[in-house]
Amino acid sequence: MFEDQYVELLPARTTMQTVNVGGFGGGGGPGGTGGPALSLSLAANVVVATQTATAVSIFGDADAINEVVTGDATSGAADATGGAGGDGGPGGAGITG
Numbered sequence: 001m002f003e004d005q006y007v008e009l010l011p012a013r014t015t016m017q018t019v020n021v022g023g024f025g026g027g028g029g030p031g032g033t034g035g036p037a038l039s040l041s042l043a044a045n046v047v048v049a050t051q052t053a054t055a056v057s058i059f060g061d062a063d064a065i066n067e068v069v070t071g072d073a074t075s076g077a078a079d080a081t082g083g084a085g086g087d088g089g090p091g092g093a094g095i096t097g
Contacts, residue, residue: 021095022094022095023094023095024094025091025092025093025094026091026092027091028088028089028090028091029088029089030088030089031086031087032085032086032087033085034083034084034085035082035083036082037080037081037082038080039078039079039080040078041075041076041077041078042075043073043074043075045070045071045072045073047068047070049068051066051068052066053065053066
């Protein structure tokens with residue numbers, strides 16, 4: 001050997017080992033919220049009435065009255081359901097080693 005070269009020796013009790021590193025992935029993201037819902041219930045009571053009241057007066061003023069009476073209009077129940085929420089995101093990948 002040459003004078004300017006050195007050799008290092010490991011002590012006998014030292015060993016070389018491999019280390020396995022692993023881990024679980026992260027949890028998935030939360031799902032999205034559902035969509036809004038709108039429900040309408042309408043009722044209409046439409047009356048077309050043409051009436052002509054005739055008034056005749058011999059002495060003074062005369063009154064003539066037209067009267068139309070209609071019934072009630074009732075709407076039915078209205079139900080609506082919003083859209084379903086979105087699925088949660090996938091979890092993160094784990095670490096393998």
